[in-house]
Amino acid sequence: MASQALLTSEQPLELQRDVQRKLGRCLLRLQQYEILLKALIAHSEISGPAEALQSIRDAQVASAHKKTLGTLVGMLTERHLTLPDATEDEESSVQNTENIWCSFRFQLQLDEQQHQTTIAALKELVDLRNELVHHFLSRFNIWEQQACTDANAYLDASYETIDGHYLTLRSWAQAMEEARTQLSAFMRTSAFEDLLVNGIAPDCTVDWPASGAVRCLHEAESHLTASEGWTHLNTAIAWIQSNHAEQRPARYGCGSWRHVIHESQQFEVRKATNAENGRGEVWYRSKTA
Template sequence: MDEATNMPSDDVPDLQPIVQRKLGRCLLRLQQYERQLKALVAHGELSGPADQLSTISEQKIAGAQKKTMGTLIGMLTESFLTPPHTNEEASQSEPDIGDQIGLRHRYRLEMTAEQYEALKADLKELVDLRNKLVHHFIERFDLWTESGCQAADGFLEESYETINRHCLNLQSWAKAMDEARAKMALLVQSQAFEDMFDGIRADGSIDWPDSGICSCLREAETKLAEGGWTRLEAAVRWIGNTYPEQTPKRYGCSSWRQALRESRQFEIRKFQAENEPTAAWYRSKVS
């Protein structure tokens, strides 16, 4: 070192370019790790009103881009990596979204308590290693001496093996998450998933109070009621134009009258106006 200028001399060891290359290799691998980590954290959990999930997901992705590696690791260990399941999660309160349909999905990698604590410690060491490489490398090693370069070379070889091991672990977790997301996408697009939201259970039984067909009949009431009663024929015509997928057959009924009776959510009466055929009218029961 030139004391007069406090700058390195031109006498550069032959090993220095090798050290620089290996340091660059470690930093590139760390950046790959951080990119994958941000994606894993952003997609690991999603909840909210069904019609806002796309926006919420975009916000989570943007938010993850601003987080440091240490913060991301903390988020990963608090959500995706979990010790054995406890009753704590079941007691967590969900945000109030009113009458909207809400969805929540969460991907988890469950392990024993011992494995969880060991992995947390391992990930903390990775964050410490990243900080040493990014912030303190030239403080730790004198790259203007052959012995300093040799020490740095050995440290970088070990560092790369550590970083690469964590990258491979993260890639395997991401692959498992992608497979789970693909299965979830198929489920969401299935008829069974749509039926579930309309109160049709997997065994074919109907949750009548919360069924789609009863919701449509109630909505028709608000638009077509006359003196507190709604003409069924008019309601059926309105539902057919507004919600054509809502039919009695979908709920195991042969007619709208049968659907009204089976649901036990409505009162039914028959009325014959002058010079008109008898018509069925209905109104919601008062609970």
């Protein structure tokens, strides 16, 4: 069996120092990747009542800090890399409806081939990290010249792989930050206020159950004396004008409060004749489930 050429004190140890330098470079890049991945996982999803968002965020950051690269990659692939036809489970209904509930999730949609390729590549990255951290010296005897030559070639290829993953992850993180910036800018507009408070989307469609107009009609019901659950519409309109003057049918693309009731489909309507003046009246009440 041919003997291996050993590095000796008389020979330059440049090959071994190159191995050490390149191994360190790979491990540093892996740590940069892991730090960035922890930040992406911690900040790419949040859900909860508005007043608790900061504490929820702090808990997520602390939790991500403790996780291994393998666990983080698993969270990334399961929660944030999706297929075009993937369906997302909705949050369970919020129990305390008086609080504002916020939810944000950043996801990347990949086609089936991209999804499979990306998941396989991420698994290989985790395996590569484990190989470098736990098995490198058992694979390469860096006191042998040929082993150093082989190790240098292996580390060059490894760094190229790690750096490619880092650059890809950085582009994902930048895309997430741009989305967060755009969302933050939108939240400072009157369009967002209309969406949040009045249920009016930027394309002018109305989420009637969540709309300010329907909310006011419900509120008027609770404040006014009703007959068998029916509320006199004109009396309700007067109450709304007095207590919520900013709420007008035109805001929702309607010509009257009767039109609002019709479009919202949230109320029953009854017509009656006033016994005293013989005029027609409109009464309404909330539909029951």
